[in-house]
Amino acid sequence: MSSQKKRDQLILHTALTAGRIMIENGSEVERVEDTMERIAHNAGAKTSQLFVMITGILMAINGEVGAQIEPVKRRTFDLEKISVVNDLSRQFAVHKITLQQFANQLDHLDKSTKYFSFWLQLLSAAMVSGPLEVVFRHNLPDFWITCVVGAIGWLVFYLLNKFIQIRFLSEFAAAATIGVLAIWSVHLGLGNSVDDIIIGSVMPLVPGVPITNSVRDILAGNLVSGPARGVEALVSAAAIGFGIAMVLQFL
Amino acid sequence: MSITEFFIEVAGNYVATIGFGILLNIPRRALNYAGWIGVMGYFVYKFLVIWGGGYVIGNMLGAVLIGVASLQAARIKKMPMILFNIPALVPLVPGGQAYQMIKYFALGQNATAFVFLIQVVMISGAIAFGFLLSELVNRVQQRVWRHRR
Numbered sequence: 001m002s003s004q005k006k007r008d009q010l011i012l013h014t015a016l017t018a019g020r021i022m023i024e025n026g027s028e029v030e031r032v033e034d035t036m037e038r039i040a041h042n043a044g045a046k047t048s049q050l051f052v053m054i055t056g057i058l059m060a061i062n063g064e065v066g067a068q069i070e071p072v073k074r075r076t077f078d079l080e081k082i083s084v085v086n087d088l089s090r091q092f093a094v095h096k097i098t099l100q101q102f103a104n105q106l107d108h109l110d111k112s113t114k115y116f117s118f119w120l121q122l123l124s125a126a127m128v129s130g131p132l133e134v135v136f137r138h139n140l141p142d143f144w145i146t147c148v149v150g151a152i153g154w155l156v157f158y159l160l161n162k163f164i165q166i167r168f169l170s171e172f173a174a175a176a177t178i179g180v181l182a183i184w185s186v187h188l189g190l191g192n193s194v195d196d197i198i199i200g201s202v203m204p205l206v207p208g209v210p211i212t213n214s215v216r217d218i219l220a221g222n223l224v225s226g227p228a229r230g231v232e233a234l235v236s237a238a239a240i241g242f243g244i245a246m247v248l249q250f251l
Numbered sequence: 252m253s254i255t256e257f258f259i260e261v262a263g264n265y266v267a268t269i270g271f272g273i274l275l276n277i278p279r280r281a282l283n284y285a286g287w288i289g290v291m292g293y294f295v296y297k298f299l300v301i302w303g304g305g306y307v308i309g310n311m312l313g314a315v316l317i318g319v320a321s322l323q324a325a326r327i328k329k330m331p332m333i334l335f336n337i338p339a340l341v342p343l344v345p346g347g348q349a350y351q352m353i354k355y356f357a358l359g360q361n362a363t364a365f366v367f368l369i370q371v372v373m374i375s376g377a378i379a380f381g382f383l384l385s386e387l388v389n390r391v392q393q394r395v396w397r398h399r400r
Contacts, residue, residue, distance in 0.1 A: 241353045248357040
């Protein structure tokens with residue numbers, strides 16, 4: 001294999017891995033296209049052709065290797081990885097790192113997951129629920145119980161997502177749990193208003209990433225990926241709604 | 252709105268935006284900016300509603316401010332824009348209305364439910380349109396910025 005061919009292979013591998021990591025972790029399509037094009041350009045490819053979709057990437061460069069496909073199978077929200085890929089791409093653009101280092105760091109990034117600690121995430125789920133309940137409903141006495149119910153709801157979501165890995169089912173179960181706990185806590189006299197507790201507690205489950213990306217993708221002219229994200233957001237919202245509605249039937 | 256209420260809302264929005272950011276695992280150095288953008292977006296909405304602008308215009312301009320401020324934050328911090336605008340959007344989400352809609356549908360009071368359904372659709376549309384407008388502002392600004400250099 002000639003060295004030129006090896007080099008082209010490496011460019012394709014780097015750009016495709018960067019693109020896959022970004023889509024997997026919730027980036028919008030335009031940013032992925034932009035980053036991949038920059039990587040190819042900075043690595044010395046004269047032209048590059050891209051086809052980026054939410055379920056897979058196709059890329060070709062003018063060189064000795066053919067076009068390659070990279071499927072995108074899982075989908076999580078980890079915005080830190082997008083930021084890291086962005087930083088690496090910037091460093092590569094100013095020649096701080098070589099292409100080989102870039103590829104190695106991407107492979108390393110792909111394997112590692114560096115989330116905030118579990119307890120901090122649980123605490124922040126509580127800190128999303130309680131304050132937003134106060135902001136939306138001005139119901140200060142229910143602040144603490146909303147924090148607790150929101151944290152437990154998020155815990156159910158987190159655990160189920162870890163073991164069954166179907167986001168929509170986890171959201172449904174978490175919403176149903178929140179409904180039951182809210183009604184129960186009012187029965188026990190811990191809270192005053194079922195409505196306010198539920199409104200605050202479901203906020204950590206809001207599908208913020210798909211909503212935002214869907215709008216931005218449609219604006220950028222990605223008429224396949226944008227609506228696909230929109231459907232993702234809509235199904236999430238429906239799953240949460242059905243979870244709550246099912247509990248309210250027995251009110 | 253009393254002054255205590257104002258401070259409670261500032262603190263609540265700031266903490267909630269940062270909390271949502273942590274759940275999405277955004278990098279530590281982006282958290283503070285995201286929190287303040289969330290507070291600003293919510294207060295544009297809030298003040299417009301208080302001054303009689305209506306909730307649709309309020310949500311739209313709130314989303315415009317979030318979009319424009321996020322791009323500035325992204326430039327200053329040299330990080331992707333979505334780290335800032337996704338958490339900042341959370342205080343504008345029509346959670347209350349969506350819940351009321353689900354509740355009245357579940358209880359079989361469809362007429363009341365439709366009122367809330369229309370509100371949810373209007374607010375979501377307003378936020379989406381607000382993002383569209385902010386993108387427009389950002390692109391015009393980028394043009395001018397590039398032109399000047």
